[in-house]
Amino acid sequence: MKIKAVMEKTMSCLFFICGMVTIAAVITISVYMVLSGIPAIKEVGLSEFLLGQVWKSTAAEPQFGILPFILTSVYGTLGACLIGVPVGIMTAVFLAKIASTRVAATVNTAVELLAGIPSVVYGLIGMIVLVPAIMQLFQLKNGTSLLAAIIVLAVMILPSIISVSRTALMAVPKEYEEASYALGATKMETIFKVSIPAAKSGIAAGIVLGIGRAIGEAMAVMMVAGNVANMPGLFKSVTFLTTAIAKEMSYASGLQKQALYSIALVLFIFIMIINVILNAVLKRGDKR
Amino acid sequence: MKKMIGLITVFVIALTLLAGCNSSPQTSSPGTTPPNTTAPKLSGTISTNGSTSMEKVVASLIEAFKAENPDVTITYDATGSGSGITAATEGTADIGLSSRNLKDSETGLDATIIALDGIAMIVNNTNVVDNLTIEQIAGLFTGEITNWSQVGGADAPVAVIGREAGSGTRDGFESIIGVTEECIYDQELTSTGAVITAVSSNQYAIGYASLSAVSSEVKSVTVEGVQCTEDTILDGTYAIQRPFVMVTSSSKELSAAAKAFIEFALSDEATEIIANAGAVQAR
Numbered sequence: 001m002k003i004k005a006v007m008e009k010t011m012s013c014l015f016f017i018c019g020m021v022t023i024a025a026v027i028t029i030s031v032y033m034v035l036s037g038i039p040a041i042k043e044v045g046l047s048e049f050l051l052g053q054v055w056k057s058t059a060a061e062p063q064f065g066i067l068p069f070i071l072t073s074v075y076g077t078l079g080a081c082l083i084g085v086p087v088g089i090m091t092a093v094f095l096a097k098i099a100s101t102r103v104a105a106t107v108n109t110a111v112e113l114l115a116g117i118p119s120v121v122y123g124l125i126g127m128i129v130l131v132p133a134i135m136q137l138f139q140l141k142n143g144t145s146l147l148a149a150i151i152v153l154a155v156m157i158l159p160s161i162i163s164v165s166r167t168a169l170m171a172v173p174k175e176y177e178e179a180s181y182a183l184g185a186t187k188m189e190t191i192f193k194v195s196i197p198a199a200k201s202g203i204a205a206g207i208v209l210g211i212g213r214a215i216g217e218a219m220a221v222m223m224v225a226g227n228v229a230n231m232p233g234l235f236k237s238v239t240f241l242t243t244a245i246a247k248e249m250s251y252a253s254g255l256q257k258q259a260l261y262s263i264a265l266v267l268f269i270f271i272m273i274i275n276v277i278l279n280a281v282l283k284r285g286d287k288r
Numbered sequence: 289m290k291k292m293i294g295l296i297t298v299f300v301i302a303l304t305l306l307a308g309c310n311s312s313p314q315t316s317s318p319g320t321t322p323p324n325t326t327a328p329k330l331s332g333t334i335s336t337n338g339s340t341s342m343e344k345v346v347a348s349l350i351e352a353f354k355a356e357n358p359d360v361t362i363t364y365d366a367t368g369s370g371s372g373i374t375a376a377t378e379g380t381a382d383i384g385l386s387s388r389n390l391k392d393s394e395t396g397l398d399a400t401i402i403a404l405d406g407i408a409m410i411v412n413n414t415n416v417v418d419n420l421t422i423e424q425i426a427g428l429f430t431g432e433i434t435n436w437s438q439v440g441g442a443d444a445p446v447a448v449i450g451r452e453a454g455s456g457t458r459d460g461f462e463s464i465i466g467v468t469e470e471c472i473y474d475q476e477l478t479s480t481g482a483v484i485t486a487v488s489s490n491q492y493a494i495g496y497a498s499l500s501a502v503s504s505e506v507k508s509v510t511v512e513g514v515q516c517t518e519d520t521i522l523d524g525t526y527a528i529q530r531p532f533v534m535v536t537s538s539s540k541e542l543s544a545a546a547k548a549f550i551e552f553a554l555s556d557e558a559t560e561i562i563a564n565a566g567a568v569q570a571r
Contacts, residue, residue, distance in 0.1 A: 016293075016294070016297070017297065020294065020297045020298050020301060021301060023298055024297075024298050024301035024302045024305065025305070027298065027302055028302045028305045031302075056469070057453065058453040058454070059469050060469070131489075132489060132490075135490065141444075141445035141446065141447040141474070141490075141492045142447040142474040142475065142490065142492070142493075143490070144474070144475050222478075226474065226475045226476070227452070227475065227476045227477070228473050228474065228475065228476050237473070237474050237475055237476075247452050247476070247478065248452070248453065248454065250367050250368065250370070250371035250374070250454070251367075251368060251369075251370025251371040251373070251374050251454035252454075253374065
């Protein structure tokens with residue numbers, strides 16, 4: 001009998017430790033990021049760093065303004081959401097409400113496959129197919145651009161939005177929809193005015209998940225966006241916060257390396273803010 | 289009580305994780321097995337890291353060296369000259385590979401020049417331009433010349449493709465042409481191969497790449513009337529050339545295998561190997 005009690009205690013300790021490992025990892029990463037990112041910001045000056053428009057890290061007189069990167073990441077994510085959110089939500093509605101079981105199963109499999117494709121493959125296909133297409137379509141001299149990155153990101157965040165929204169839509173109580181039909185609404189009216197608002201918080205969670213993925217994507221974007229530190233323009237070569245770090249980290253030294261850590265800190269803070277918003281939105285949904 | 293235990297556990301685990309960050313990187317064991325007393329056979333691992341332009345040359349040297357010393361394993365990571373030099377400094381690689389000379393700020397390193405390489409100016413195969421002067425090249429890359437018709441080509445815009453800031457190829461090109469920090473690029477890619485691919489798929493593109501990597505996918509134009517070949521590099525008539533350097537740390541003892549590899553690269557045996565790979569052995 002004693003042994004059983006010991007086993008119980010040991011197992012609960014083990015679970016406890018596993019849980020603590022996650023917390024420890026998050027705390028360690030946060031602390032390390034803050035400690036490594038602060039020196040460069042102090043050296044360059046907060047406003048010069050965040051609002052400066054020129055990034056010349058290897059010049060004889062280096063300048064470390066990351067506004068182009070911040071704006072590019074923001075525009076890129078917004079653009080990806082502009083395309084990805086409507087398509088994602090409509091697809092989720094299709095899967096949850098409109099499609100027959102067999103069609104729904106096929107589309108579902110396709111969505112899950114899309115979720116599993118590694119980002120490098122997205123980047124490769126973007127580079128081989130999308131970039132020349134954009135070059136020809138818009139008569140540009142060079143196809144790598146913010147537009148290419150936005151399209152690739154939109155396709156990448158679709159699976160997150162679709163699966164979470166679909167789950168949220170399927171969880172809407174049937175009584176809501178039946179009541180709507182009883183009052184004489186058509187199917188489309190019911191979907192747009194009853195089901196989607198009822199599944200609001202789940203859909204919001206899916207969107208925030210998609211945003212998180214879009215803002216953190218480096219590999220796929222590096223292959224289609226051109227990687228030049230310009231202020232963003234739809235058809236200009238741009239660099240995101242993530243690709244700025246990826247491009248220079250392997251050979252950076254001194255202040256340049258510290259500046260890259262600071263970019264990582266800014267990115268980290270962005271994602272923290274997004275997570276806080278997510279939690280706030282979810283909590284509001286639960287209260288209803 | 290539980291909260292205290294939780295907090296303490298978190299701190300202990302966090303400290304353990306943080307301890308890992310501060311320790312200096314473990315130098316990869318460079319196989320310091322003393323040579324056999326019966327026969328001078330080398331063994332161990334040599335890690336090389338750096339220039340993407342040197343890929344063909346290093347790959348052929350590795351192949352030939354391994355044929356004579358089958359017990360030695362040599363790895364090559366193509367990360368760019370800047371990263372190669374950093375790797376040699378930090379000790380994460382035995383030999384750093386750089387396609388440019390060391391800067392004054394890069395101290396504590398020994399540089400051994402094993403070959404000379406030409407930087408070919410490449411354009412798309414459909415481009416009718418055959419020759420460019422250094423002035424025209426400078427104009428194209430700084431954005432002064434924006435249309436191919438200004439240098440004898442079709443009426444089309446110019447797309448400038450280059451490498452990332454730490455690249456040895458970019459450094460060599462910009463310093464010889466005299467446009468350091470003045471180039472305006474449409475794309476900054478991270479390897480010589482990527483530049484060649486980008487130029488081959490864009491009819492308006494111009495770029496630069498190591499001679500050893502140039503293939504029939506792209507067209508190499510003559511610079512000041514001189515074609516980029518091994519002969520013109522050797523006799524110096526082709527202007528845009530740079531050294532292939534093997535960088536080692538001055539403070540760390542190099543393994544017997546690594547020393548032998550560097551000596552092999554400088555030997556007469558390697559002349560033909562390096563020539564076949566598209567570069568010229570430095571004399």
